[in-house]
Amino acid sequence: MSLAAVLVWAQRDRGIAPSRDLPTWEYRHLQPQEIAPGAYQQVDWNLVISMGAQGWELVNVTPWVLRNDLHQQGKEGEPKLVTQNYMAFYFKRLRAEQR
Known part of the structure; x- marks a missing residue:
């Protein structure tokens, strides 16, 4: 316990x-x-470039939005789940005053 107090005190400045x-x-x-x-x-990819x-x-x-949509495959099939x-x-970049 006293070791932790010493470490905290040493970091104060x-x-x-x-x-x-x-x-x-x-x-x-x-x-x-x-x-x-x-x-x-x-x-727009041009913005990334x-x-x-x-x-x-x-x-x-990273994915920002995952959107799930149901699409009909036809009259006989089950709806198909499509994820977009x-x-x-x-x-990131260095701040202007350091570049």
């Missing part, structure tokens, strides 16, 4: 401000837009 030696980042994301209730539009041209690094791609994935793209 560090604070929460980042060190000037460490890089700081800015973040952006592109996400699908809802164009009507329950209807979405995929992120444009972010890279501006110095943004793509760090993650709408992806979101996450970027």
Whole structure:
């Protein structure tokens, strides 16, 4: 128990401000837009390319919206469940004052 108190006391001067030696980042994301209730539009790939041209690094791609639709296969068959994935793209780059 006293070891924990010593470790906490030793860290007291560090604070929460980042060190000037460490890089700081800015973040952006592109996400699908809802164009009507329950209807979405995929992120335009040209926007993703444009972010890279501006110095943004793509760090993650994740499903943003999963939409399940029933489609009729015909009069005899069961309805077919179709899943559509709408992806979101996450970027980072060094803050302007460090580039």
